Amino acid sequence: MAEIGLFEAIHSQRAIRRYKPDPVPDDLVRRVLDAAIRAPSAINVQPWRFIVVKDSAARRRIADFYHTAWKAGQDNPQTQAILKTRDQSIVSHATQFATQGIYQVPVFIFVCATQSDAADSVLQAVQNLMLAARGLGLGTVFTTLLRRHDAEIRKLLSVPEGSEVVCMIPLGYPETGFGPTRRRPVEEVAFAERWGTPLR
Ligand SMILES: Cc1cc2nc3c(=O)[nH]c(=O)nc-3n(C[C@H](O)[C@H](O)[C@H](O)COP(=O)(O)O)c2cc1C
Numbered sequence: 001m002a003e004i005g006l007f008e009a010i011h012s013q014r015a016i017r018r019y020k021p022d023p024v025p026d027d028l029v030r031r032v033l034d035a036a037i038r039a040p041s042a043i044n045v046q047p048w049r050f051i052v053v054k055d056s057a058a059r060r061r062i063a064d065f066y067h068t069a070w071k072a073g074q075d076n077p078q079t080q081a082i083l084k085t086r087d088q089s090i091v092s093h094a095t096q097f098a099t100q101g102i103y104q105v106p107v108f109i110f111v112c113a114t115q116s117d118a119a120d121s122v123l124q125a126v127q128n129l130m131l132a133a134r135g136l137g138l139g140t141v142f143t144t145l146l147r148r149h150d151a152e153i154r155k156l157l158s159v160p161e162g163s164e165v166v167c168m169i170p171l172g173y174p175e176t177g178f179g180p181t182r183r184r185p186v187e188e189v190a191f192a193e194r195w196g197t198p199l200r
């Protein structure tokens with residue numbers, strides 16, 4: 001696969017929620033993780049730990065937890081009210097993913113922190129991971145929904161006490177294409193010198 005430039009990767013890396021069931025070669029998983037561990041961390045502690053799940057029975061259990069967590073949200077009036085105010089195309093993709101797409105994902109990467117206050121550092125590694133995946137033609141989506149099943153996930157993955165599961169990143173070949181992403185322009189979110197002064 002032809003390499004793409006850094007800025008092309010940044011501009012087209014987006015949430016992928018439809019995956020081909022094709023396996024991801026181990027050397028590509030390794031390259032993605034090797035990019036993740038290049039991230040900065042406070043005092044270079046490198047508090048990230050990655051659990052790569054490929055086993056089909058484990059993936060099925062994880063997908064079931066994800067599906068159950070999504071359904072719990074559907075049954076919760078507060079969550080429902082919040083979802084009604086969100087972009088309905090995202091809600092519909094996320095629903096399709098939680099009910100069907102998640103069962104097709106060939107690799108789940110759980111990103112953990114060795115200390116409960118280390119999530120800031122770990123998130124830097126996650127962004128590297130997702131961009132590297134994009135560079136290799138692999139899709140990802142940042143997910144936190146499994147926090148609703150934290151105890152079960154910790155048990156399944158033997159996560160030791162004191163460490164935290166920060167997020168779960170599905171990894172696989174996208175069924176559809178990448179970006180472009182839809183974002184508010186820089187003019188709306190960046191200021192000059194003080195909040196509210198337009199940046200020229
Ligand atoms: C903190 C955080 C939590 C997220 N949790 C989930 C999740 O549990 N499930 C999911 O499908 N997407 C999740 N997302 C993905 C966002 O919905 C997605 O990045 C956003 O809608 C932008 O989509 P785009 O990159 O395709 O433009 C999460 C993203 C972030 C940053």
